[in-house]
Every structure is written in structure tokens, then in C-alpha cells.
Amino acid sequence: MIITMDPKPFLRTALLEMQGKLSTQTLALVICSILILGGCSAAPAPAHQAAETSKASQEQATAFDSTFSAVVGVFANVPEDARTAQILGTRRQGSGVLIDDDGLVLTIGYLIMEAEEIVISGPDGDQIQASFVAYDHATGFGLVRAMKPIRAAALELGDSKSLSEGEPVLAVSYQGRIPVIAASVVSRRPFAGYWEYLLDNAIFTLPPHHEYGGAALIDGSGKLVGIGSLIVNDAIIQERPVIGNMFVPVESLKPILADLISHGRRKPPVPPWLGVYTEEAEGRVFISRVTEGGPAQQAGLNAGDIIIGVGGKRIGTMIEFFQKVRNQGGAGTNIRLDIIPFDTRDLTINKVDIKSLDRFDWLHMK
Numbered sequence: 001m002i003i004t005m006d007p008k009p010f011l012r013t014a015l016l017e018m019q020g021k022l023s024t025q026t027l028a029l030v031i032c033s034i035l036i037l038g039g040c041s042a043a044p045a046p047a048h049q050a051a052e053t054s055k056a057s058q059e060q061a062t063a064f065d066s067t068f069s070a071v072v073g074v075f076a077n078v079p080e081d082a083r084t085a086q087i088l089g090t091r092r093q094g095s096g097v098l099i100d101d102d103g104l105v106l107t108i109g110y111l112i113m114e115a116e117e118i119v120i121s122g123p124d125g126d127q128i129q130a131s132f133v134a135y136d137h138a139t140g141f142g143l144v145r146a147m148k149p150i151r152a153a154a155l156e157l158g159d160s161k162s163l164s165e166g167e168p169v170l171a172v173s174y175q176g177r178i179p180v181i182a183a184s185v186v187s188r189r190p191f192a193g194y195w196e197y198l199l200d201n202a203i204f205t206l207p208p209h210h211e212y213g214g215a216a217l218i219d220g221s222g223k224l225v226g227i228g229s230l231i232v233n234d235a236i237i238q239e240r241p242v243i244g245n246m247f248v249p250v251e252s253l254k255p256i257l258a259d260l261i262s263h264g265r266r267k268p269p270v271p272p273w274l275g276v277y278t279e280e281a282e283g284r285v286f287i288s289r290v291t292e293g294g295p296a297q298q299a300g301l302n303a304g305d306i307i308i309g310v311g312g313k314r315i316g317t318m319i320e321f322f323q324k325v326r327n328q329g330g331a332g333t334n335i336r337l338d339i340i341p342f343d344t345r346d347l348t349i350n351k352v353d354i355k356s357l358d359r360f361d362w363l364h365m366k
Contacts, residue, residue, distance in 0.1 A: 069152035070098040070224075071216050073121030073174040074107045074130075074144065082114035083363050094213030095174040096120065096144065097224055098154045103128075103146030104261070107214035108229050108248070109135045112142045114364050121174065122150045132366055134260035137359045138271050139252045140197065140229055143260055155216065158223025160203065160249035164188065169205060170218040171228065171245060176211035183207060183245075186236050191246055192318035193230075194277050194288065196359075198326070203247040204235040217247045225250055265360050269330030272356030276301065283316040284308070294362065299354045304342030308349065311336050331358035 074096040078085055088110055096107035105120060112118055118130040128150065133143035163169075163185055171181040183205040191202035203226045209215055215228030226247030235244025256266045275294020276287050285307045290297040309315060310324035328335050332355075339350045 067153075067155065067218070067222050068172055068180070068216075069123035070155035071172050071174050071179075072096050072098060072105060072123065072150065072152070074105065074111050074214055075119045075121065076112050076115035077117040078113075078115050079364075081364070084110070084114055088113075095172075095211065095215045095228070097214075097216045097227070098150055098152050099157065099224070100154050103130075103148070103150055104133065104154075105130065105144050105146065105150075106224075106227060106253070107142045107144065108227055109137070109140050109142035111214055112144055114366070116366055118144050120144070120146050120150065122146075123152050126151070132264075134264045135360065135363075135365065136256060136260060136266050137197070137273070138266065139199070139256070140248050141227065141253055141260070155218075155224045156222075157250050157254065158219050158221065158225040160225040160251045161201075163203060163219060163225050163249070168220060169225070171205060171209040171212070171215050171247075172218060173209060173211035173213075173215040173228070176209075178209075179211065181207060181209045183209070186242075186244060190319050192322055194279060194318070196271075196273055196276065196278075196322060196325075198271075198319065198322040199248060199252070201249060201251070203249050204232070204244055205247065206235050206242065206244040208235075208244050212245050215245075215247075264365075270358045270360070271326050272329065272331045272333050272335055273359035273362070274325065274335060274354050274356055275362075278307070278318055278321065280316075280318050285315060285318055285321050291362075295354045295357055299352050301337075301339065301352060301354075302342055306340040306342075307337055308340060309338030312338065314338075325356075331356055 074094050076092045078090045080090055092111045094111045096105040099106045112132060113135050120128045120130045122128060129147045130144040131147060133145050135142045165185055165187060167185045169183050169185060171183050173179045185203060186206045187204035188201055191199045208231050212228035212231055216224055217226030219225045226249050228245060229248050230246045232246050233241035233243050236242040259267045274296045275291035276296045277289040278285050279288045287301060287303055287305045289303050290301055307321060311328055313324055315321045315324055325335055335354045335356050337352050339352050340347055341350060
């Protein structure tokens, strides 16, 4: 679990190498100026301007180091009997972002859920024990707190609501062959994950960052606007798949941050959880797997069953499925699904009532 790589030299080099492609105005106004790939002047600068540019370059590099020192490593050990151990593994690693001056680190929740030990690797490679703070299934965010000071400046939360298609961003991880990627927002739209996960306004970026788990998405003002969740093959929806990343926008964190810090979870109402893994094809949603011991299995559902409706209302996509389930009420609500069983021969539609749960209660959270 010891990480010795210091990302700052790479970041500094990236900034200095990209300066020739940037306008002086952009360098002066934007800390994350390596995002902008055009606008440089073709005329050579006079000697005094070159000296000023060199000084400005060093100042920019210092600011750059300060900004990205907030991106830390997150490492977790999970017991073998954890609910998520088989799917997510028992040794997990990724990135996180320091968001306050008291060691609070924002990351993606799947790295830390059910963890019995969490370690943060700071900007200088320091290994710092951390405590679990919170996990939120609805957004996917996780929070941990370092037990000792992290020698870094916290990164301010930005305005992800105003982040639109075409805007330049940086995707930054703590480790990896290329820890920083100059990218662009290519889509803002809903995202449905097969594990009963729904975001209303996810951020999709190109090109892909392959160390995406918990990576920071930083806008042109140097503020945090998203946390890395996945690599996807539909960053842009078209006939040929376009591989990119999906980031969870920080706009969904702000309303629940105080509750997460105080209680380790969001206050009710919490979206209902059924314990089904789903896929969609040709206008139908089908169950690919049911969670052992979960509500759907207890209600008699099986892999291969087709879900055609929720509460008597037809659905054809996973987004529609999750939306209609949530419209029924919070966790604990009885959810009625219209099901065509996998083994039926006459396409009989069964109405199945499922007593939903809060997924947090089903997990073995420490």
C-alpha cells in the first residue's frame, strides 16, 4: 500500500511544456491554463517580456503544484466477508480530493464502502491512516478523514451546474502513467448504472483517464467540479462507441454534505433499493443478477426475468425503471413490478411486490 510517486514534477513539466500553446492572457487568468490548447502568439517576445514570462511561468507552476497537491491516494482493505468483496475486491485503490482544512477527503464510494482499514497517501508520499466518514449510494460519493494533517491546500468546490459541453477541464489522479489529462466535457445527461444507480446530470469527458476512480475533475478556475467514477463506451452517444469517463458532479454533494459529515449518510428520504442488477436491450429491461439475500431475491425474482413496468406504468430503459421506482417513495416502500418470468412460455405478466431497503443498511459498514 506504499506509494512513493510524487505527481508534482510531472504536473510542473506538463504546465511548462504546454505554455507555448497558450496565450499570455490565459496564463495570467487561469491556474489550470494547460487546458486551453490555442491562442499563442507567433511573434517572439522582447527580452524583458521573456523574463517576465519566465517569472510568471514559475509562479504558475507553483500555483499548479498547490492546486493539485489536494489530489491524494486512497487505499482500502475490505474484509473477505463484506457484501461487496466478491465484486469490488478486498484491496482497493484510487484517488481522492482534500476538500477542507481538517483532512476531509472526497472520493468515489466504491473504494471505501465496507472497508476495515483506509490509508491516504499525501502529496509527499506520506502514508496517513484515515477513518470512514460517510457513503451515499444515491450519488456514489464517499468521504474519509485523515487522522493526521495532510500537507496540502484543500481544493474548493466549484459550480458544476454551469459546466457545459465543450468546456476544457483537467482529470487528475494521484497515480498512474499519466496522472493528469487535459480533457473536454462532451456531454451532460442522465446516467443509469446496472447496480440501481441513477444520476440526473452526469459529466462525460474525453479523452479517457484510465485511473478514473476518485479522480478530480477540475475546471478552468482551478475548482473541483466532479469525482471520477467510470470509464464508459458511450461518452458521446452515436453509432460507434466513443470511450471516455463519467464523473459525478459536485452539485449533488453540496445539499447533503452536512448530513454526511454528521451522520455518515444522507437523511431520509433515501431512494429505495431492490437488490437487482439490470441491463437493457431492444427496449426492454431484464434482470442479469439478483443480490443474494436482497429484497428482489426474497420476492422470488431471478436472473433473466424481464421488467416491463413499475406500478402498472411501462418502462423500456433503465433510466425509466430507476426513475419510476424512486417515484414510488423512499426506502422501505413496497415497490410493485410487472414481470415476465424468464421461464414463462405464454408471456404471462406477474405483479410482484418487493419490500425495498436502504442499501446502506444492507452493507456491512464499519
